Amino acid sequence: MNAGELLALIGANGSGKSTVLRLMVGLSRPSSGSVERNARAVSYVPDVFASHDRLSASAYLRHMGRIRGLDASTARQRALGLLDRLALSGGADTPMRMLSKGNAQKVALAQALLDPPQLLVLDEPWAGLDATAHATLRELLTETAEQGAAVAFTEHSADVVRSTATRVCEIEHGILTTLGQQLNLTEVSLVPGSEIDWAQHPDVLDVRRDAGNVTLTLPTGRHDAALLTALNHGWSVTTVRQVKAQ
Amino acid sequence: MSALYRYLLMSVLLSQRYLPPTLIFLAAMAVGTTSDNGPLQSSYSFCVLAMLVCTTWLTVSILNHEDPTQRQITVVMVGSSLRVLVITVAVVVTWCVPLLVIGLVYPIVTGKHVVTASDLAVGAAAQLGAALVGAAIGLLCSRLVIRRIGIAMLTAAAAILLALLLQWISPIRPIMTVLSNEKTAGANAVPLTLLAALSVVFLIAAVFATKALADRKE
Known part of the structure; x- marks a missing residue:
């Protein structure tokens, strides 16, 4: 992947899209071959994000920001800015365990963008999001790529892939094929x-x-x-x- | 990495997962050591048994508290599953400290014992050793290694039983043996300190084994 690229991985259910993403971020190890990654700041958004934390969404994101090395005030500002942009219903003080699937997904997206990553990997990030957040997410991904990050995501919707990706790859029977640059x-x-x-x-x-x-x-x-x-x-x-x- | 430690500590604090093992430990102290008037080392021998069971439970509770997807996010963020595991163990050990204090003080407050500094040192070393072995068993029985909680509970019970019955499978049986001999606390302090150090090695080995087994599952 190149910096500034928005790569969409498409394929049928069970074709191995999520496995490729997990290999990219180092959560899985390849049974053969190797994975080379130059990016130091890597962010990952899993396909399903559920938290049973009693921490509020803003407190959770502050902690995540601190883990990423941000100072407390920067982490707080970034967290509130992203939650505001993603329009988290219930507000930033809603406990994590009270969040609906879509709102939990928004928090998962926010944690990935707290500190601009060099590699951003998202597993079906649009799943569960409302229509307004769809457009916001597309903007956020585009901005992240413009800041020099390589962005990879999986998605089933052809419209979303067409409107967002700069390169589309399909996985079929374990073989990755580049379908071509976005036209x-x-x-x-x-x-x-x-x-x-x-x-x-x-x-x-x-x-x-x-x-x-x-x-x-x-x-x-x-x-x-x-x-x-x-x-x-x-x-x-x-x-x-x-x-x-x- | 102090940020991750603070996050995990706060998350566990708010979850209150530590309460059941802590309360059971207190109840065990009340049943097993209240009004005890024998040698303090004998009371501490009972504390070692309770500490082993409760720290195993505490460790499983703390490790299973973190949602698997959140753990994935944290591992990617930190860049090393071993580092995340080490910090989680640091949080577990932190939560063992209150149990250690209770285990040291409760028998003295509620029983009639002659208390010396050597007795306290022996009690601290013995219970620290038990807590570390409990944490090691808990790590290997956590969701990272055994996904099904029923099998994890049975495995933990079997591991505790083996640790208590077999002489050199873990430092627990030797600790119990030293505490129940007729020697003075001063004489027992050195072997118990060495056994506590051996428990540290036991825990470190469990950390690496857990990391290897958890990574293989990925």
Whole structure:
């Protein structure tokens, strides 16, 4: 895997997707062959996360942050920021054992993102999440990849895989096959504000200027950061649409 | 790694999993040592037996308290299953300290004994040895090694019985033998300290065995 890559592993139930993820993070050892990992900061989100802790979600995340080496105030701020962004129902003070499956999943996601990882591995992270959190998770994964992390996840939904991954691999009968790079692109039309050199933006594939408007072409799933940059510089978004690559 | 120690300690504290073995230990003290007026070493001999059973239970409770998925997250975060296991054992040993204090003080408070510093040293060494052997048995009977709790309980009971009956399978039987001899506490202090040190080795061996067996299950 490369830094900045969003790898989706797909395959039928029992095909070995979760095993590959566990091999990647070092929880399982290969029966033959070897696993090489350069990343030091690794985060993992299991497919099912259940905690019987009486600790509150924020206290739990503070502890996880401290274990990752963050100081107490940074861990607290990051925890509250992530829980707020993921819209944890019941608030950050809800005891862990009282959380529903979806909310526990949000806390599991938050613990993985407390300190930006170099390798982020998620086993069916969208399972159990509400529709709002689906979009937030996609944003978080894209941002994490943009910060230089390699992100690997499993998912059954073709739409989610299409809109998020930059590379898709399928496991079938124990054989991993790369299905190819993501071909879907997104066009973003903008009304300019203060000066931005889009050529320096890593995700922008093409810039077109037409009648005062600027149209950017980016890989689908990587356009959030560009939109944020545009809005922060006083630009206005007129349209965002998916297009197929030529 | 102090952050992981604090987290596990807080998690166990809030879970109250330590309460049943601690209360049973107190009850055993009340039944076995209250109003005892023989040599203090004989009372401590009973404490060793209760300590062995209760620390085994305590260790299984603490290790099984952590959800397997949370343990996976912690292992990935820390980057070493051995380091996580060592810190968990440190938490177990911390929770054994109150039992050790109760086991040392209760027979003195409720019985009629002549108390010397040697008696206290002998009691501390003997009970520390029992606590460490109990922790070692508990580790090997935890969910990390034996997934089914019923089989784990039977295995723990059998292991405790073997430790009590067989002379050199663990330091327990030698500790009991030394405590029940006719020698003074001063004379028994050295062999019991050596047996406590042997219990440390016993626990370290159990940590590595647990790590190897738990990793194989992955």
